[in-house]
Amino acid sequence: MDIMSYLRDRMGKILAIVIGLALAAFIIGEVARTGSSLTQGSRNEIGEVGGEAIGFEQYNKKVETNTNNFLQQSGQAATPQITGYIQETTWNELVSQIILKKEIEKLGIAVGEAETKDMIQGSNPNPQIVQAFGNPQTRELDRSRLNSFLTSLKSAKADDPMKVQWKDFVTQMVQQKRTEKYLALVRNGLYVNSLDAKDDYEAKNKLVNFKYAELSYASLPDAKVTLTDGDYSDYYNKHKSMFKNSVETRSFDYVTFNASPSAEDSVAVKEQVAKLAADFKTAANDSLFVQINADTKAPLTYQRKGQLDPAIDSVMFSAAKGIVYGPYLSNGSYKVAKLVDSRVGPDSVKASHILINPATEGGLDKAQAKADSIKKLISGGASFAELANKYSTDTQSGAKGGDLGTFGRGAMVGPFDEAVFNGKPGDLTTVNTQFGVHIIKIESQKGSSKVVKVAVVDKPLQASSKTQSAAYSKAQGFLASIKGDNYTLESQKQGLRVERATDVTPTANAVTGLDNARDIVRWAYKADIGDVPDQVYTIGSLYVVPRLAEIRPEGYLPVDAVKKQIEVQVRNAVKAKTLTTKFEGALSGASSIDAVAQKIGTNAVPVENIVFANPVLPGLSAEYEVVGTLFGLPVHKLSKPIAGQHGVFVVYAESFTNPPALTNTVNQKQSISQTLLQRADNSLFEALKDKANVKDNRGKFL
Missing domain, CATH: 3.10.50.40 (Chitinase A; domain 3)
Structure with missing residues (x-):
């Protein structure tokens, strides 16, 4: 019975094929056999990977399975954030399966019958076999159970569910083994030589003592810097790779109208609970009273100190039996509590x-x-x-x-x-x-300690229909007032704060400030810039009126689309030119860093024991250009001006301290190899994914 239970509940454990993406241990469920619905070629295709389609029905079924497994194993509720995470990991899993299947087949990687048999019955069986047929106490494979099952399998009919499940189970093990072989080929191709080890050792252990003079970007007022289109273009062209959009994103502004409970609503609910408190005092059956009147119908059980609601914990442990306490406000509800009994019980x-x-x-x-x-x-x-x-x-x-x-x-x-x-x-x-x-x-x-049995009747503090109607009417009035491009002006006129959800993806479920914004996201991907919807959206206790503000297409974003994003960096780059000129004047005729610092009206700052691998200047930040220049600079020589992160620097290397010679490179090689291996899987997957021409159409379906 336990074997069947395992096969039913765990069959088709989702393989961690999404290389380096940590698909998480919770995604365990039945997996449709490869190829059944990946090539439907219909209008229900939710995406495509290298010309191979992914059907919506298959994707949706897998999302549902993964969601159910997550909720069962984690005990959490399905929030929009969790739903979005599961949808994304499921998509990545499907994409990776297709990508890796193609690569594995291209290389001819296979798992033979003998190898498959060895995974099941060999001296070192697959961990899934051990888990399915293991002894719970020893955690080792119970071969008698396994052999008994395999014997019963031989006599089963071809369409027996147990036989079908077992076939799928073995298929998944074989697929996993093929993937392991492929990844082993890639990983075994990574090599670290002795020069790599020596460079890494010196980068982490060679010390430099130096002085620097700095003209910070903040020392030049922003008002004295005028930015041109050429300045933006120069910065953009040097950093163009940073502005590649992997998927189309949209940004929208929105204003909200809060329909949370008013003071009047609070008084009404409190009065309702106060009336219940009077009846609660004389109730003959406290459990029945709770079942009839409470919104949260919790069973009455004995609890020790610290297990009760903090609002009543101390009260109930010092009160006499029969006391009724409340109304009191706790966790968004007005409550009244009655001490049913107290006694001394075991811990x-x-x-x-x-x-x-x-x-x-x-x-x-x-x-x-x-x-x-x-x-x-x-x-x-x-x-x-x-x-x-x-x-x-x-x-x-x-x-x-x-x-x-x-x-x-x-x-x-x-x-x-x-x-x-x-x-x-x-x-x-x-x-x-x-x-x-x-x-x-x-x-x-x-053990022995006092425990109490407390009955609690609660009524949630909710907005009345009057409160909700008032908030909704305001939202409707605002929406009706939007004509053309007066969204911002009308918001200011009505004293409304405009929020922005930036770079929202087509499949997003939640955005900044809005936990469940799927309906708004769907609208945004059908709208044009400047559009407002023809309805007010309801999200929890909020009524929301959005306006589409920006569309960022897939691919390299134009410079105009990122101007606001890079404004600070561009301004600093322009400032760097002015500050560099000032430094060049100070360097002329100067023989020491102190003389340079004096000319620009500051002091040289001494710094000790900086290593190349950790280029953080005390009190500032990581300054890669500065520290990189230092380790290529001869001692007792002034550098040229260096445009860094915080300002423009001139440095002077006073001394270098070399570490002891590296005589054994084994540990250093292992350390570097481990770092490479940690990055390799993810880098490989991203490279294959980019090459596979993945098309994600989920935004049209979800």
Whole structure:
């Protein structure tokens, strides 16, 4: 049963083929066999890689699978940010599969039958085989289980789901092995020689002591610098590679109208909870009162100090039974709390259980009946551990005789927690939870402290329809007032703050300031510059009116599109020319760095023990040009002016301290090789991806 469960839940573990992109361990799920839907060639193609299409249905199904696996394994909720991340990693996975498949086939890399058999039954089986058929206690392969499964597989029919799943499972292992071989070929081609090791050693250990004089860019007022189109073009042409857009992006301005609860709304909700507090005091059944009146219908359980809401934690541990406290505001809700009971209970419990799953037994009644039968066997002297190993659907604890170890209050679900902490050592009981029917044996209890059972009734503080309507009306009024290009002017007139979402990609789910902006992004990619939509968008408690501000196409951006982005750098480059001229005058006739510094009205700054590999000047920043010049400069010689990051410098090398001679280059080579290997996979993938002519059309579908 556990083998089938593994094959069902883990089959087709998503391979980490996205080289260097850390696809994350959570992406584990069924993977459609390669080739089935990658060449649909229809209008439903969501993208293309080297002429091979990726279908929307395939992509969407994989995103759904990966999302479900992530939510199950992480326990988190699906936020727009998480959804966007999963969509992106899924896309990268599909792209990488196609790219690598082509490269692997081009090189003729294969995995033969003997090699495949060795991965399953050999002396060093594939880790996935060990995980599927391993002994939970020893974490080693249980060959008897594996052989038993393979024997049963031979007699299974061709269309048996188990056989189909196994075939897919083996296919994935083979694909992974082929990928490993390909990457090994690339990695083995990386070589570090002794000269590389020596250069790296000296870059990290050779020291320089020097002095510098600086004219900072801030010393020349911006108002004295006039920038021309030629200045922008010069900088742009020298740094053109920085302005290549891998995908079209769009930027939009937006104003928001907040429909969060008003003071009037807060008073109304508080009064509603206050009325409930009066009835709560006289309620005969506190649990039923919570179920009927609370928005959050939490079960009543005993909790230790520190587990309650901080707003009531101290109150309830010093109050008398029956006290009703509130209304109080906590986590966006008005609440009223009642102390139902208090007692002294254990701090931790050691327990074992046998879990019976109603889904596999034909219903809760049958599962309960089976649990009662097992309980009778245990009461009659049967081994709890043996029965747990045989019957428990919690195979992890079942393999350990049902042992759950020692745990504190609140570690288990409510009914289970109540049973083990309210019982006594030696008790054998059955409890129903959302996981099934548990046969529980309390082994021991430790510690002793006061615990309380508190009933809480809550009502969320939400905006009333009146508040929402008022905010929406303002948003509609603003939208109606937009005529032509008066968006900014009208915003200022109405006292509205204009925000900007910059360089938004076609698949973005969230942007700066807006957590769930997918609808606005869709609109932006259908709009022209200056357009506003014909509707007000609702995002949480905000009403949003956007305006498309900029379109940056795929490829090299023109200089006009990046002028604002590079304005500071261009201004500094122009300042550098003026400051360099000033330095050249100071260098004329000067024999020392102190004389140069005096001429420009400053002091020479001494610096000690700087290495080439870490070119950070104390109190400033990384100055690559400055430190690079120093290590190529003879001692006791003034440099020419150097345009750096912070200003223009002149340096003077006073002394160099060479490290001890490198006699053994092994460790140095290993260090460099490790760095190369860490970068190689990602660099390789990006190079192959660029060559593959990847077309991403997801923005039209998502």
